[in-house]
Amino acid sequence: MTETARRQRLAPDERREQILAAAERLFAAQSYAEVSTTRIAHEAGVARGLLNHYFGDKRTLYLEVVRRASLLPTLEDVPLPSGSLTDRVDAAVHWFLGSITPERATYLTVRAAEGVGEDAEVRAILDQAHDLAAGRVLEMVGGDPGDPAARAVVRSFGELARGAIREWSREATLSREQAHLLLREVLLAIVRRVLPGL
Amino acid sequence: MTETARRQRLAPDERREQILAAAERLFAAQSYAEVSTTRIAHEAGVARGLLNHYFGDKRTLYLEVVRRASLLPTLEDVPLPSGSLTDRVDAAVHWFLGSITPERATYLTVRAAEGVGEDAEVRAILDQAHDLAAGRVLEMVGGDPGDPAARAVVRSFGELARGAIREWSREATLSREQAHLLLREVLLAIVRRVLPGL
DNA sequence: CCTACTATTGGCAGCCTGCCAATAAAAGGC
DNA sequence: GCCTTTTATTGGCAGGCTGCCAATAGTAGG
Numbered sequence: 001m002t003e004t005a006r007r008q009r010l011a012p013d014e015r016r017e018q019i020l021a022a023a024e025r026l027f028a029a030q031s032y033a034e035v036s037t038t039r040i041a042h043e044a045g046v047a048r049g050l051l052n053h054y055f056g057d058k059r060t061l062y063l064e065v066v067r068r069a070s071l072l073p074t075l076e077d078v079p080l081p082s083g084s085l086t087d088r089v090d091a092a093v094h095w096f097l098g099s100i101t102p103e104r105a106t107y108l109t110v111r112a113a114e115g116v117g118e119d120a121e122v123r124a125i126l127d128q129a130h131d132l133a134a135g136r137v138l139e140m141v142g143g144d145p146g147d148p149a150a151r152a153v154v155r156s157f158g159e160l161a162r163g164a165i166r167e168w169s170r171e172a173t174l175s176r177e178q179a180h181l182l183l184r185e186v187l188l189a190i191v192r193r194v195l196p197g198l
Numbered sequence: 199m200t201e202t203a204r205r206q207r208l209a210p211d212e213r214r215e216q217i218l219a220a221a222e223r224l225f226a227a228q229s230y231a232e233v234s235t236t237r238i239a240h241e242a243g244v245a246r247g248l249l250n251h252y253f254g255d256k257r258t259l260y261l262e263v264v265r266r267a268s269l270l271p272t273l274e275d276v277p278l279p280s281g282s283l284t285d286r287v288d289a290a291v292h293w294f295l296g297s298i299t300p301e302r303a304t305y306l307t308v309r310a311a312e313g314v315g316e317d318a319e320v321r322a323i324l325d326q327a328h329d330l331a332a333g334r335v336l337e338m339v340g341g342d343p344g345d346p347a348a349r350a351v352v353r354s355f356g357e358l359a360r361g362a363i364r365e366w367s368r369e370a371t372l373s374r375e376q377a378h379l380l381l382r383e384v385l386l387a388i389v390r391r392v393l394p395g396l
Numbered sequence: 397c398c399t400a401c402t403a404t405t406g407g408c409a410g411c412c413t414g415c416c417a418a419t420a421a422a423a424g425g426c
Numbered sequence: 427g428c429c430t431t432t433t434a435t436t437g438g439c440a441g442g443c444t445g446c447c448a449a450t451a452g453t454a455g456g
Contacts, residue, residue, distance in 0.1 A: 006420090006436095007419090007420060007421065007434085007435060007436075008421090008435090009420085009421050009422065009433090009434055009435075010434080011434095012433095012434075015434080015435095024314070027313075027314045027315040028314055028315055029315065030315055030317075031230075031312060031315045031316065031317040031320075032229075032230075032231050032312060032313070032315060033230055033231045034315075034317070035315070036411085036412060036413085037412075037413065037414095038411085038412070038413090046435080046436095047435060047436045047437070048412095048413090048436090048437090049414090049415085049416090049435075049436060049437070049438090050434080050435060050436075052413085052414060052415070053434080053435075056414090057413075057414065058412095058413070058414090062313065062314075063313075065313075065314055066313035066314050069314050070313075106314065109314055109315055109316050110313065110314050111313070114229060114230060114312030114317070114320065115225075115230070115260065115261075115263075115264035115267075115268075115317070115320040115323070115324065116222070116225045116226055116260075116263055116264050116267050117225040117226055117227065117228055117229045117230060117232075117233070118229065119228075119229040119232070119312070119313070122229075122312065122313040125313070126313065148371055149371065149372060149376055151371075152362075152365040152369070152371035152372045152376075153362075153365075153372070153376075153380055155361065155365065156358050156361035156362040156365060156380060157358060158361070159357040159358050159360065159361035160354050160355060160357050160358035160361075160384075162357065163353065163354035163356070163357030163358070164350075164351075164354040167350040167351075167353065167354060171350070173346055173347065173349070173350035174347060174350045174351070178347055178350075178351070178396055181392055181395055181396075182351055182354060182388070182392050185387050185388070185391040185392050186358075186384050186387055186388065186392070188387070189383050189384055189386070189387035189391075190380070190383070190384065193383040193387075194379055194380050194383050194384070197379055198376055198379075204405095204451090205403085205404060205405075205450085205451060205452065206404090206452090207402090207403055207404075207451085207452045207453070208403080209403095210402095210403075213403080213404095234442085234443060234444085235443075235444065235445095236442085236443070236444090244404080244405095245404060245405045245406070246405090246406090246443095246444090247404075247405060247406070247407090247445090247446085247447090248403080248404060248405080250444085250445060250446070251403080251404075254445090255444075255445065256443095256444070256445090
């Protein structure tokens with residue numbers, strides 16, 4: 001908007017970032033089909049052809065946005081907690097809840113349902129991010145990250161956790177304390193009663 | 199394909215059904231953006247313009263498909279189970295797991311993630327279906343369906359349940375017994391330790 | 397049998413996407 | 427400091443998809 005120059009030449013990385021930011025803003029607000037590349041280009045203050053030059057096609061740009069957003073919570077490294085099982089579970093829950101802050105609001109819309117029909121690549125990206133988070137939780141609570149069934153169980157826990165976060169953070173149907181209570185008790189039950197029984 | 203007649207005139211309900219079936223098949227396999235109305239029309243053996251005549255536009259047709267698929271699992275009414283808490287929890291879990299059968303495979307792709315960005319109407323449809331299921335589970339285990347926080351908690355449990363079902367039914371990373379164990383123990387913990395603490 | 401009704405079709409206009417050649421802003425040699 | 431090379435950036439073209447509408451043809455009722 002404030003850019004007056006006809007052509008502004010930027011370093012590829014910078015421009016790439018700029019386009020990604022614009023795309024993220026729009027994709028976070030509306031679904032894939034509703035957002036046109038024309039609008040993304042306009043939002044980024046750039047010719048539409050440049051999107052194709054940097055990302056090939058709309059879909060690839062979209063996948064890049066999804067990849068970033070899905071990995072947000074796992075960006076920061078957390079030290080493995082010590083102490084009693086309850087302490088470690090609390091730490092894991094705290095990490096999960098704390099990784100979602102207002103400035104990372106985009107994550108809240110990640111994995112928003114499309115309805116029916118899945119996109120294999122999108123699915124793969126999300127699965128990978130969720131599995132990464134699940135592995136981390138599993139380590140925190142002292143489980144075996146190499147056990148596929150245990151990982152699957154904790155991945156399912158991740159679904160509950162994201163659901164609870166949405167209830168708290170978007171719907172306001174749960175307080176933060178209630179969400180914490182839910183996650184703690186469920187994770188405790190999983191560690192004590194489910195994992196040993198696999 | 200086997201239809202030789204140039205124009206085959208059907209009762210509106212019948213044709214509507216035919217189009218919906220074709221759309222469901224395609225939307226279950228690919229995402230919204232990947233499926234063109236041209237292809238749906240071809241799959242249904244019908245002119246493309248007829249889709250607009252029956253459903254207005256692509257989006258409305260899609261919403262109709264989502265609505266149907268999302269309501270499938272809650273179709274059958276189940277009697278409220280009696281007996282001990284454990285029995286009732288087991289019954290609820292059994293109902294949840296049993297509602298997913300091969301012939302209802304479409305449901306498996308419901309709520310498949312799009313990635314980022316949500317469609318408010320789709321979201322509303324799915325939320326409604328999930329809330330319905332949550333209310334039913336809450337009744338089964340003797341909770342208060344009128345308590346918003348309790349409903350939110352059980353909705354979150356629904357996320358875990360659908361995740362576990364996917365792990366079992368699609369990924370084969372969990373056996374049915376393991377999924378059952380997970381759902382039972384988590385639901386038990388929720389009833390015993392979370393709901394009273396709200 | 398003929399007419400009124402409406403289910404069904406085909407085509408038009410506009411938008412969106414991917415592609416590519418043309419252009420201009422830097423970078424580098426001298 | 428100028429000129430050449432490099433490449434970031436643009437605009438426009440072709441094809442496909444969507445929504446709309448007038449024309450067409452089955453079908454039911456008089």
